[in-house]
Amino acid sequence: MARGVGIRNDRQPGTVQLERIFRSRDCAGSPFGMISGPAQSSRRGCCAIYAPLKAGGPGEVSYFARKHVRPKVGKRRVADVLEVGCADEGALREILARLPEKNINERMALMQRHEQQFCTWRLQIRLGFNILLYGLGSKRELLDDFSETLNNGGILRVNGFLRKLNAKKIVAAAAGALLRLPKTELRTCPPDELVQRIGADISGRCLYIVIHNIDGPGLRTVEDQLLLSQLAVCPNISVLASVDHINAHILWDKQLAAAFNWSLQDCTTFRRYIVESTEIPFAVAGRREEAARRGAAVVLRTLVPSAREIFRLIGEFQIEEGADQGISLPHLFRMCRERFLVSSELTLKSYLTEFRDHELVVMKKGQDGASVYCIPMANDEISTVLKEMTDGQS
Secondary structure, three states, X not given: OOOOOEEEEXXXXXXXXXXXXXXXXXXXXXXXXXXXXXXXXXXXXXXXXXXXXXXXXXXXXXXXXXXXXXXXXXXXXXXXXXXXXXXXXXXXXXXXXXXXXXXXHHHHXXXXXXXXXXXXXXXXXXXXXXXXXXXXXXXXXXXXXXXXXXXXXXXXXEEOOOOOOOHHHHHHHHHHHHOOOOHHHHHHOOHHHHHHHHHOOOOXXXXXXXXXXXXXXXXXOHHHHHHHHHHHHXXXXXXXXXXXXXXXXXXXXXXXXXXXXXXXXXXXXXXXXXXXXXXXXXXXXXXXXXXXXXXXXXXXXXXXXXXXXXXHHHHXXXXXXXXXXXXXXXXHHHHHHHOOOOOOHXXXXXXXXXXXXXXXXXXXXXXXXXXXXXXOOOHHHHHHHHHHHHHHHO
């Protein structure tokens, strides 16, 4: 064996990992200096041939520099180390929005090709079908342009991508447009009864409901899709909708699909989701919301059953009335007393104080200046927490 050349042969796992690194690096970047040849492996073990390092040479400095181990970063400190916040993500979105569009002529040609199908879509609506657009790209402008060609009825446009939206609000808006009911009656009347009254209307008026993203986060539950399918069955209602989620087809089983009676249309536009993406949470904020939801589910499991039922009342009221309303203390106490959850207002205040300590409920000023209580989460997050709480009890 030549002088100054050594052969290392062992079976330690660390040696195997190092030699894998050596194979992917060139000679100049090796942490152990100049490699005389590629690392070779034998049946008995892994062996490599290295040349000696000169004292004080660049290879020695490179070796100690590369062996410096950075301190490990915990999961809670990742966002701080990356220095990524909601403001930075907002600036990034603004920069992306200012990027010039490409293939404009091809996109315009696609739009013109889809607009040539408007006559076919109108015929399918007269035959009793509902229109469902799918494909890559925003279909908002295309669906609005098609709805403008429908002159024999009213048009109700719904932004399904909004998180605060649910099927009950759509039914109430449709009933208000067709039946001309006052707002107080729309709030008190059950959604199923409103659907029955819409279907039994003999005034001769028809309504086209345009739902942008019927697969939005606020409409993905089985109850919401079932209520929308009952609305679509009404003879004076026609639904024009679009989907963008890759798993949108699993929203409907055979019964729901038969009730909707969809006419599927491939409408790929390759257009940006400018309006639809405004409700998408930031990456860091989304992780915080998910952590808050999981933390709320864990805390609720440790509370007594009466406290969990009070939290359920607040959540269900917020989903029905909206996050901006909140529930006042007298109203909440009346609901809890009717269900025999608390016997005094002092007991209810103690539960609310515990909710506020765990950041499950916040208190703010309502529209009339009185204090109201609300859950600092979106409607879909509240529904998920309530479902997990129910599954945990069962």
